[in-house]
Amino acid sequence: MIECRNVSKTFIQKGSQEVPVLEDVSIDVQANEFVVILGPGQSGKSTLLRIIAGLETPTTGTVILDGEPVTGPGADRGLVFQGYMLFPWKTVLGNVEMGPKLCGLPRDEARDIAMHYIDLVGLNGFEKHYPHQLSGGMKQRVGIARAYANKPRVMLLDEPFGQLDAQTRIFMEQETERIWQTDKRTVLFVTNNTDEALFLADRIVTIEGKLPGRVQRTYTVDLPRPRDLTGKHFLEMRREIIDASVLTL
C-alpha cells in the first residue's frame, strides 16, 4: 500500500549548513494496517510523515502509494496535525466539511459526510461551536474527523495527542481504536509514547534517537484488541522496546 524506498532528507539551515534528518528509511505498510512510528523527539519521524504526505520532498528515495510515486499533497491522504491546526474562523462543521467541499462535492453531500464523521468522533451537538470553545481533546477529534471526511486511503497522524494530559490521552487512544475499528483505513501514526504505540499498533517501527533518523527495529504486535495496558504480554513487549531504545540513546 505505502512503500518508502530509501528515503533520506537533508535540510539546509540558515548559513547553508546541512542538517541530515532522515537517512535511508524504508518502510512498507499494508492495506488497513495500523503502523506506529515510534521515536524520541527530534528524530525526524515527523519529517518522514510530512514526506509521505507530500508536504516535503525527499532528498533521495521515493514514496510509493498504491504503485504511484507521491509528488505532492493530495486528498488521498489525510493528515492530523500535532498542533490541531483547525481553522479558527470555521465552526466544527465548517472545518470537517471543508475537505469534501474542496474536492468538489455538492454542499448537501459534504454536509452529510461531515455530520457522519462528527458523529463518529463523538462530537454531535458541537457542530456550531468554534475551535476556541473546545478543549484540546475535542479539537483533536475535529482534526481526526476532518481528515476522515475526505475518505482518504491513508490516515497520517503526527503525534496527535502530544498536547493532551495523560488521562485524556488514554481516552483518546481508546477512541482512536474505536474509530479505526468502525471505519478501517491504513493508518500511519507517529508518537514518542511507547504505551500509545503498543496500545494501537499492528506493527511498530522504531526510529533511532539521534539525527539522522534511521529505522532501528520493527515489532509486530499481535495482542488481542482492546489491549490491557497492564497485561503481562503488554508489559513484556514494553520492556523489550524500552530496553532496545535506551541502548541507542
Add this chain to the structure above:
Amino acid sequence: MSQEATCSAASSSIANETVGQVVDRGPISLGRILTNRWFLHTVSIVAFFWLWDWLARSNVLGAGSSVLARPHEVLEQLAVLTREELAELTLWGHVWASTQRVVIGFSIAAAIAVPLGLFMALNRYVNAIVKPLFDLLKPMPPISWISISILWFGIGETSKVFIIVLGTFVPCLLNAYNGVRLVEPELYDVVRMLGGKRRDEILHVCFPASFPAIFAGLQISLSIAWTCVLAAELVSARSGMGYIIVQGMNLSQPAMVIGGMAVIAAAAWGTTLLVTALERKLCPWKRKIVGL
C-alpha cells in the same frame, strides 16, 4: 463507550476550560468602599467637572470668560446650536457634513488599500513595485498634505476627502499586508492536504486569517480619519465640526469651541463602536482581547 458518555465527558471538559471570575463578597468596610472601582470612577468624574468649573470661574488661566467656558455653558451653547443655524446649518447638519467626509474618504481608502495590501502580501513582484513607493510616502503625515490638496482641489469637499484617503490608506494597507504575512504557515498545509489548490489557500486561509488584522487597521484608520477631517476643516471649511470650532475661536467663544470638541469626540467614539460591532459580527471566532 456509549455516545452519551463521550458527549458528557466532552462537555465537562468545556466546563473545565472556562475560568469563572470568583467574586469575593466579604463584609463591607470603609476601605472596601474607598477602593471600589465604581466609587473611584464617580469621584474622578465629579472631580474632573468640578475642577473644570473652578478653572473657568477663577482667573487662573487668564482673563475671564473668553478663555474657558463652564460645563453648563457648553451644554447651553450646544442646545442653541441645535436650534439656530450657523452658516446655514444646525449642529446636526455640521455633524453630518463631517461624518459624510469621513465615511466617503474612509471607504475609498479601505476599498483600495485593503485589496492592495493583500495583493502585496501574496505576490512578491507586486510587493517589490509598490513597497518602495509606499515607504517613500509613508513618513509624511497626512496633515502635511492639506496645503497641496488645497492647491490641487481648492477648498471644497474633494480636498478634504483626499486628505482622509491619504491618512487612512497607510494603516489599512499595512495591516492587511501584515495580517496575511503572519498567518500560521501550517494552515496552508492543511488546505493542501485536503486537496485544495493555491486559490483555496488564498480564499480559505489568507483572507479569513487576515480579517482581525484588517479590522485593527480600520480602527486605527478611523481615528486618523477624524483627525484629518478636523485638521482640514480647521484650515478651510464652511461646514463641519471643525468649522464650529474655528467659528468659536474667531468669535472668542470657548463654549462653542469646547462644544465642537465634545461633539467630535462623541462622533469618533460612535464610529469606533460601529466598527467594533461590525467586527464582532464578521469575526465571531475571535477571542476577546483584554486591553484599554
Add this chain to the structure above:
Amino acid sequence: MTAYREVVVRTPLALKILPIVSVATFFIAWEIVVRTGVVPDTMLAAPTTVTQLLFDKFTNVDPDGALLHQHAWVSIQEAFGGYFLALAVGLPLGLAMGWFNVAEGLARPIFEIIRPIPPVAWIPLTIFWFGIGLPGKIFIIWLGGLVPCVINAYVGVKMTNPTLIQMARTYGASDWQIFRQLCIPSALPMVFGALQIALACCWTNLVAAELLAADAGLGFMITMGRRLAMPEMVVLGMFMVGLTGAFIGVIIDRVEKRLLAGIRR
C-alpha cells in the same frame, strides 16, 4: 513539528531591480508630468525645481523669513519637547493604571473622556491659553503623544504573566515590590513600542499645530508655500517633514534596540 526549514537563499534578480525601477519611474513620471504641462506648475513643482529650492533655502531667507535648517530646528525642538513630556507623564501613568486599582479607578474615566478628542481639536483652546508660541505647540504635541504612551504601558503591565505574580506573592513580595521588579520589566517591550508610536503621533500633530498657528517651523513653511502659491515650497516642506520624521524614527529605533538588547524574547 520540524525544527529546520529550507531557506531559499537566492532571490530572483527581478525582485532586486523592481524597487529601484519603481521609484525611478515615479520621479521621472512626476518630472515629465510637470515639465510637459499636463499638470500646471501652479499646482505641482517638478522634482528638479524642488531640489533647486532645497539648496537655495540653505542660504536664502526669503520669502518665508527663515532658512530651511532653522525651520527644521524649530520643529524638532517642539516635537521633542512634547514627546519627552508625553513620555514622562504617560508612561508612569499607564504603568500605575495597569497595576494599582486606585490609580486606574481615578484616571481611567478622565482618560476615556479625553482620548476620543483628536489633539488637533485642542488647537483653538491652546491658542486661547498659550498664544501661538512654543508652549502651545508643545501642549498639542504632548496630548498627541500621551495616549499611545498610556495605552502601551497599561497593556504592558496587564500582560504580565499572572503565574509570575502569584509566585512573587507566595514569596511574600509586597504590591510595590511586585510592581517594581515584575510588572515594569515585563511591560518594557510594550513601553519601547510606545516610543515609536508616540513619536509618529507627535510628528503628525506637530504639523497640524504649525499649520494653524506658527511663525516658523516646517509646517509653517508648507502653509507659506500655499499662501504664496509656490508649490515647490509646499513639496519641499512635505519632504522635509517626512525626511526628518523618518530620521528621528531611525534614531529612536537604534536607541530602542540597544536598550532592549537583553530583554527581547
